[in-house]
Amino acid sequence: MPLADRLLAVRRDPHSGKVLAQGGDSEAHSILQRTGFVPVVRLHETYHRAPTGLTAEEEARLATEAVARLRAVDYPVDCDEDFTTDRRPPHYLPLGAQVTQLAERIRQATTTGEAAEILTELTAPRDGILAAVGEILQATADFHDGMDGAADPHIARRLRYLADERLHVIRTDLLHTRNDLADRHAPHPGRSACTEEVPATERERSAVCACPPPPRAVPTPPPPGATGPRR
Structure with a gap:
């Protein structure tokens, strides 16, 4: 996964005064929403905001909890000093x-x-x-x-x-x-279970198993004209 997809920023927006979380991938977005953030989907970006009606103290607690949960699963989070924490809550499979x-x-x-x-x-x-x-x-x-x-x-x-x-x-x-x-009641023609066994008749005993190699994918020819006209 590209590092850019894991970078997040959790800060209080200087213009609106609201706590916003920006960046991250789908896993980070899931963590933010489970913490209580609300997703905002725009044409060119998706970010998260604190719910409306919270006090500044409640927003700060929400942001601090989000930073703790994100850092607990190794997301690099850039945040306001008020939101930083050394707490790392356990992460369970949702x-x-x-x-x-x-x-x-x-x-x-x-x-x-x-x-x-x-x-x-x-x-x-x-x-x-x-x-x-x-x-x-x-x-x-x-x-x-x-x-x-x-x-x-x-x-x-x-x-x-x-x-x-x-x-x-x-x-x-x-x-x-x-x-x-x-x-x-049929086997899948493109899949087979590997037993990792070598048959007794196999002369080369260093072989790992008797499974045939997976079928090679036939390359798809380019559409007509994709290579440009001949000169």
Whole structure:
């Protein structure tokens, strides 16, 4: 990862007086948001700000906590003197990162059965990941039903629409994919599990394993005219 993607600055903006965090990659942005910062997405940049309604002291505590968490995972952070700290809180693997491990397991799957088993973690009707996401959307809609903002009823309806319509489509399509893989009972033609064993008939016993080398990718020819006209 380029060093420039890991550099961050957490400072109080001299013009607005607000605490801003600028720079960093997606992991740093996740840490900032879990600390309490709010992302601001612009056309040419993304930065984070402290939530509105905080006192200067509360903003300083928020910024100090962010600096501590970022430095705990070795992000170089340039910050105001008021925000610096020697504290390094423990960093635990977040829930989303644990779910992402399912993608790596699918990338390593060598049979349709293995892939189907992993997808079941998403599509299981009662305790699958997508079912849990639907519960979260419904619970958040219920939360907005009890609020008194003018837009809260609309937000609640929108969240229920996402749960009942959009998420339902994703889950249904993925369930069909999972079921199709479960019925195929086939190895993946481009993947094979390496046993790291050398057959007894192998004369060169220094060989590490008997697996054939991975297939070479056929280079894609350039589009017509990409090389320019002949002179």
